[in-house]
Amino acid sequence: MGDFSIITISREVESLGDEIALRLAKKLAFEIIDREGWVALLREWNTELPVEPPLEEKEQEEWMVTVRTFLREKAEKRGFILLGRGGQRILEGLDSAFHILVVAPIEIRIQRIAEKYNQDRATASRILAEQDMQRERFLMRNFGIDWKNPLYYNLVLNTSFYHIEEAYTLIIEAMRRATNKVPSVPVKQRSLFEEKNFLKERVFFSHPSEEDFARILDFYGIRWLYEPRTFPLVWDEEGNVVEAFAPDFYLPDFDLFIELTTQKQKLTWKKNKKVRRLKELYPDVKIKIIYARDYEHIVRKFGGRK
Amino acid sequence: MNEPPRLGDLVFTPEEVQKRVKEVGRCISGDYVGKKPVLVVILRGAVYFAVDLTRELSIPFDIDFMSLSPFRPGLQRVEIEMDVDIPLAGKDVLIIEDIIDTGLTVNFLVRTLEKRFPRGIRVCSFLSCPARRIAEVHVHYFCFEIPDVYVVGYGLDFQGYFRNLTGVYTLYDPTGRSTQILKAMGKGGKR
Numbered sequence: 001m002g003d004f005s006i007i008t009i010s011r012e013v014e015s016l017g018d019e020i021a022l023r024l025a026k027k028l029a030f031e032i033i034d035r036e037g038w039v040a041l042l043r044e045w046n047t048e049l050p051v052e053p054p055l056e057e058k059e060q061e062e063w064m065v066t067v068r069t070f071l072r073e074k075a076e077k078r079g080f081i082l083l084g085r086g087g088q089r090i091l092e093g094l095d096s097a098f099h100i101l102v103v104a105p106i107e108i109r110i111q112r113i114a115e116k117y118n119q120d121r122a123t124a125s126r127i128l129a130e131q132d133m134q135r136e137r138f139l140m141r142n143f144g145i146d147w148k149n150p151l152y153y154n155l156v157l158n159t160s161f162y163h164i165e166e167a168y169t170l171i172i173e174a175m176r177r178a179t180n181k182v183p184s185v186p187v188k189q190r191s192l193f194e195e196k197n198f199l200k201e202r203v204f205f206s207h208p209s210e211e212d213f214a215r216i217l218d219f220y221g222i223r224w225l226y227e228p229r230t231f232p233l234v235w236d237e238e239g240n241v242v243e244a245f246a247p248d249f250y251l252p253d254f255d256l257f258i259e260l261t262t263q264k265q266k267l268t269w270k271k272n273k274k275v276r277r278l279k280e281l282y283p284d285v286k287i288k289i290i291y292a293r294d295y296e297h298i299v300r301k302f303g304g305r306k
Numbered sequence: 307m308n309e310p311p312r313l314g315d316l317v318f319t320p321e322e323v324q325k326r327v328k329e330v331g332r333c334i335s336g337d338y339v340g341k342k343p344v345l346v347v348i349l350r351g352a353v354y355f356a357v358d359l360t361r362e363l364s365i366p367f368d369i370d371f372m373s374l375s376p377f378r379p380g381l382q383r384v385e386i387e388m389d390v391d392i393p394l395a396g397k398d399v400l401i402i403e404d405i406i407d408t409g410l411t412v413n414f415l416v417r418t419l420e421k422r423f424p425r426g427i428r429v430c431s432f433l434s435c436p437a438r439r440i441a442e443v444h445v446h447y448f449c450f451e452i453p454d455v456y457v458v459g460y461g462l463d464f465q466g467y468f469r470n471l472t473g474v475y476t477l478y479d480p481t482g483r484s485t486q487i488l489k490a491m492g493k494g495g496k497r
Contacts, residue, residue: 056417219377219384220410221417222441254442293483294438297456298408 004175005075006097008087010147013131014112016159016167017102021081023168031080038085045070052142053086055253064090072096084135088152089143098175101153102167104160110239121239126281129232133282136229141252144223154178209262209295210248216298217251225250229257231285233277245274247287257287262295311464314476315488317457318450323473326449327355327432331362334400334430334447342366343398344424346390348415349373351404351469354461355432355449359402367400368392374411384414394422403431404461406448409441416443432460433474450474453491455484 007024011017018034025032033041042051053063068090074080075096082091091097104112106128114124139147150156155174157167203226205211210226217224227246234243247257259275261268268291275287290298318326345367347356360369373388375381399419406412406429416427430447437454456479458464459471468475476484 216377216410218382220414220441221383222410222413251440254440256440256442258440288440290440294454297438297454 004096004098004178005079006071006087006091006094007079007081007171007175008091008097008099009081009083009102010088010100010153011084011102012104012109013128013135014109014116015102015104016164018083019164020102020157020159020167020171021083023164024171025081027168027172028079031078032083033080033085034083035085038082042067055141068094086139086143086145088147089139089145092152098155098178099153100171101148101150101156103148103156103158105158108160122235122237125232125235125239125241130282133229133231133285137255140225140228140250141255144225144252146225146228207260207262210260212299213249213258213260213290213295217249223252225252231278231282233274233281243274245278255286257285259287259289260295261289262292311467312478313458313468314478314484315493316473316475317452317455317488317493318460318474320472323449323460324358327358328362330430330447330449331359332364334359335362335364338365338367338398338400341398342368343400344390344392344394345369345400345402346415346419347371347402348404348411349388351461351463352402352432354469355404356402359430368397372415374414384411386418394419394424397424399424399427401427401429403429405433405435405457406431406443406445407435407438409439409443412443412445413441433457433462453487455479455487 007021007030009017009021011020021032024030031037039051042049049066050063053060053067071082071091072094087097088099088101091099110121110124110128113119113128114121117124117127119127136147139145145152155171157170159167162170203214205214205226214224214226227248228250230244230246232241232244234241236242247259249258249260250256251258259271261271263271268289271289275289278285278287342365345356345360347353347369349371350373356369360367370390370392371388372386372390375385375387377384401412401415401419403412412429412431416429419427428446429444431445432449434445434448434451435454436451452474456464456477457474458468458477459474461469462474463469464477468477476488479485
């Protein structure tokens, strides 16, 4: 199989990532570490270590180094598969780690949820949207990453094309071929700020006010991501998303979405309606609208007071 | 030449301001009995408030000042233009601000001062405007909560105007929105 003693599997909800992990673990005699296993493992090793990375940049870097060292030493005794938990980020660039992303088209995942929970298509679609969002928020908040960026992975598998057994064979073959092909320039451990800047280079703001707002956040060292998530709001009878909403900013330190609007307040009813709907469907999501007058105030304040 | 900015409605009279400053001073004195906090006053707006507040304190304290670079295009990150001289490690720090609205400045301050290992950090602001909050921040002491209107006076200025007023006023708002908001809370009108 090669020299990989750690496999991280990041997977979309109902993409068969868990099933593939089980198959791999059985064949390779690897341990599986899922969410519960992760908490138990870290608590047993060091009761004072948080099970999720601290948000403060320096503390987070220290946490990453500590956990990474611990996992590398653990793998020397017995190989393991880490399911989720930001494994692709924590163990990024480690020679002995192989990172896999398992995806499947949304239609197939809705179908799988509908069958699994015996629900109609529309309900299954809503369940999926909620679970997808939780996963995305976890990775965004704790690691500041766009986890579906394929560049984090050695292998991306779409299970609409492969059965579990075929996926297993492909993974084994990919690991065999990837062994000893360490990139000549090691992947740099990017800090969250570097990650943000990395993403920002690709940001095309749809309005100049958004760019100005991002500058103000940067100025105060507030981390942000631009339009990182789209929330489905309305589905048709067949469960297809017919209306969605992508807030402009996400501030991971405050777990807060921000929607910026420069329209006059009386013209913002459509946006208000969307935000109301979002709050109904996703009550745990914190979102704030910054209206034109709020925005003018911010600009006036930061340019006006001394 | 541009016309100078105009004052709007009265929000808090000088008497109301002094009464609340006295109450907050008493509250802080009670909370810090047996301690000697370091008051970190943020220049320049909070100076008026800090002077009056410290006169109401019955506890010993140290006072120092900080100044941050205001946001301006071209400056990438906020900079500390003037830092405190007093070492803060092991001390009880009380940040004194004029107004906390978006929370961006004070959030930065707390994060910055936490790295100096004080025993604790609390925040005291003359005004708090939670409707405009973006960054989470715990305001332990404040004199008044205000709605989403732009106010001046008692240290708060607009382009250098109105800072030395002893009461708090809105900046003139030609749309009448500020007046309406104040009316709804039984404020405004007289000047």
